Amino acid sequence: MEIYFCIVQRKVVSPNDFTDLAQVRNRLRAFEDRYNVTAQPFQWKFTTSDLDDLLARLDRDTALRQEESSAVPAT
Structure with missing residues (x-):
């Protein structure tokens, strides 16, 4: 539904x-x-496998940032 309403917004409602x-009706x-x-x-081009990969990358990036921030000494 979200995609449909996005299309309506772009093609029907804008410009207002x-x-x-x-x-309008x-x-x-x-x-x-x-x-x-x-x-x-x-x-659909974004599969559940794509989602799993994206979430795994986000988890890795978050873990790396937490490690980096805890390794930097406070001044």
């Missing part, structure tokens, strides 16, 4: 040049009609 709520409905005709499932 509406004079009333009826224009009409533009959203027109976008919805067009999107429903052309929409295709998203092809």
Whole structure:
């Protein structure tokens, strides 16, 4: 859903040049009609394996920073 709303924000709501709520509603409905005709499932590229790798790198970086900060003597 977050990706869909991001698309709506970029393609429908911005720029915010509406004079009333009826224009917002009409533009959203027109976008919805067009999107429903052309929409295709998203092809996810970020896998659970990618997530595991990213989290492991973050853990390593955090551990290194903690070691570096504890090794520096206070002045």
